[in-house]
Every structure is written in C-alpha cells, then in structure tokens.
Amino acid sequence: MSDGRDTDADASVTGSDAFAGVPDEFQRLWTPHRMAYIQAGREPHHEECPFCAAPEKSDEDGLIVARGRTAYVLLNLFPYNSGHLLVCPYRHISTYDQATPEEVAEIGALTQVGMRVLRETSRCEGFNLGMNQGAVAGAGVDGHLHQHIVPRWSSDANFFPIVAKTKALPQLLGDVRHTLAEAWPH
Numbered sequence: 001m002s003d004g005r006d007t008d009a010d011a012s013v014t015g016s017d018a019f020a021g022v023p024d025e026f027q028r029l030w031t032p033h034r035m036a037y038i039q040a041g042r043e044p045h046h047e048e049c050p051f052c053a054a055p056e057k058s059d060e061d062g063l064i065v066a067r068g069r070t071a072y073v074l075l076n077l078f079p080y081n082s083g084h085l086l087v088c089p090y091r092h093i094s095t096y097d098q099a100t101p102e103e104v105a106e107i108g109a110l111t112q113v114g115m116r117v118l119r120e121t122s123r124c125e126g127f128n129l130g131m132n133q134g135a136v137a138g139a140g141v142d143g144h145l146h147q148h149i150v151p152r153w154s155s156d157a158n159f160f161p162i163v164a165k166t167k168a169l170p171q172l173l174g175d176v177r178h179t180l181a182e183a184w185p186h
Contacts, residue, residue, distance in 0.1 A: 050077070051088045051144040063173060065180045066113070071106045073114055073184075075177050076148070078140070081156055082171045083122050083180065085114045085149040093145050095133045107147055113185065114149045121183045124151035 054062035054074055063075040065085065076084040087110045089103045099107070111129065118124050128150040132139040 049092060049144050050141060051086075051146060052092050054088075055090060059181065060174065060177065063177050065117075065177055066110065066184045068106045068110055070100070070103045071110055073110050075173055075180075077173070079169060079173075080128075080148075080150050080167060081152065082169050083118050083124070083151045083176055085118070085180070087111050087114065087147040087149065089145055092143065094143050096131060096145060099145065111147060111149060117180055117183045117185075118149065118151045121179050122151055124153055126152040128152060 054064060055067070055072060056062075057064075059065075059067075063077065064072055065075065066073045070091075071087055071089045073085055073087050076086050087107050089099060089107065091103070093099060096104070115127055118127070129148065131145065131147050133142070133145070135142040
C-alpha cells in the first residue's frame, strides 16, 4: 500500500558537504573590518585624515597600539601582513624633512620597539620598513607622514597576491591590536 509519498525522494538526504563552512570549490577571504567602509559608502580618509582622527578615538577604535609624546603606533587598516604597523607623528605633516628632531627621534624609537614587539609576539623573521611620501611615491594617505613596519616570514609570500591580487590575513585587526598592545613595554 502506498501513502502517496515518493520513497526515492525520501531516501535522498542532503549530505553534510552542502552545509555552510564545509570546504567547496570556492575560496573565501573573510574581511569583516571592511564592513565599516561598505556601510559608510566611502574610504575613511576621503573626508578627514585618518591619522589625525585616530588619536581622538579610543585605542581599540583607532587601532592604536602605543602612544608616545610626539608620535604614536597603530595598525594599518589595509595590512600587507598581520601585524603591519604604522608610526605617525601627531602633527599633520606630509614629509620626513618637516618633522622636528624630537618627532624623528620618537618615530625611530617607536619603530625599534615595534620591531621588538612584533618579533616577540609573532616570531617574524624580518621586516620591511618604509615611508612613501607623496601620492606619486605611492602614499595612500599622502598628507600625513607615516612609517610602515611590515613583519615578514619566509612562508608569507605565496601565489595569492600575484594571481588573485589578494592577501590572506590569518588574524582579525582587533585581535592583533590587543596582542601587540599587551606586549608593548609601558
């Protein structure tokens, strides 16, 4: 006797491989920090200098790792690698030659401490340090001087940036900021 149901259809149950979070042929790069820009409909520095705005926020909201007297350290919102730091003077100056001797000294000292903290917390094997000054030189924010500290590992370079123009970052910015701020000497 049949109850009207298709017994073959009942026998086919969706396999667990169809559920979310199970690997499939698509690769996903999760970038939850970008939602702030999607919701605002713009990049933050289109209306104000992000390096002038950051010190006015809490350390967590500004991604600030450490504050000095004339300069401070924060995470890069668009990092090349996890732990990519920026060292900025508080003053809105665009090039290194405009910095005072005190700012130059503190930018240098904060860079050294940043390197030590990154080496201790992430066991990086090397660094890229640099300042792009002016839009023509590649500065994303060309109006406010900032030095990059990019931690490097022998295994951090892969095909992603070359083929897909994508950087895979294993940690969320808030987690990285917390780890570095906790390890920063006070």
